[in-house]
């Protein structure tokens with residue numbers, strides 16, 4: 001995720017390589033990042049935190065305690081922390097840090113890797129305009145940005161954080177159904193994948209709603225309508241709602257650990 005953000009920031013010219021310092025515990029990762037992006041690297045989290053104005057925490061949730069403690073607060077200067085760690089609240093980060101800095105919580109998703117992500121951002125109360133503008137620019141480098149209350153971040157995790165896997169699972173299932181209907185694996189794969197990509201492009205480029213685009217394919221009494229009726233009879237709405245609920249319950253449980 002951090003690599004995707006750095007790549008986006010540089011390709012959009014939001015920041016130059018000399019304005020980014022990357023810290024990681026893995027020397028080999030750092031060498032690769034330095035080679036690819038020309039950014040300064042270090043294994044000393046405290047040094048990166050001292051040098052940076054915006055400190056982006058992009059470690060796995062289980063490594064967050066160690067990473068925040070290694071920042072060695074109190075930090076001096078006008079700084080803000082941005083965390084993308086799933087399930088980690090800003091109050092937990094504040095407790096770990098032991099210093100009252102503005103903390104922004106962000107939930108991005110993997111299409112950020114190709115600048116086509118969506119990030120939900122929860123800003124702390126009273127953050128100044130300059131920092132808000134920077135956060136907007138930072139996350140825009142990964143795609144679309146929406147603003148939510150921190151209480152809604154678990155729902156965001158269950159929708160757009162995990163969401164790429166839901167759609168991709170559907171593509172997999174469609175491919176399998178195509179093979180069962182007699183197509184070769186290769187043909188079914190191209191058809192399922194390109195139908196998914198093309199439908200997303202229609203949604204993005206025509207400005208039409210999902211409902212309007214469905215109507216354009218599903219003529220009365222036709223094949224699409226027959227398949228959509230089968231979805232409905234099998235309770236697709238229920239299946240999706242239950243899946244998102246399961247993700248939400250898991251996000252809430254992780255937040256408590």
Ligand SMILES: NC(=O)c1ccc[n+]([C@@H]2O[C@H](COP(=O)([O-])OP(=O)(O)OC[C@H]3O[C@@H](n4cnc5c(N)ncnc54)[C@H](OP(=O)(O)O)[C@@H]3O)[C@@H](O)[C@H]2O)c1
Pocket residue numbers: 001002023024025026029045058059060061063066067070084085086087107108109110161
């Ligand atoms: N992937 C997603 O779809 C997604 C979506 C939204 C949010 N997120 C959140 O994004 C965060 C990062 O996820 P990711 O998939 O990018 O993780 P990742 O690939 O494991 O990247 C984290 C990096 O941080 C390093 N690291 C671990 N502990 C450290 C420490 N104490 N100090 C400095 N560096 C440390 C790791 O090194 P080692 O590999 O050597 O441990 C690794 O290179 C997670 O909290 C996740 O919840 C992910």
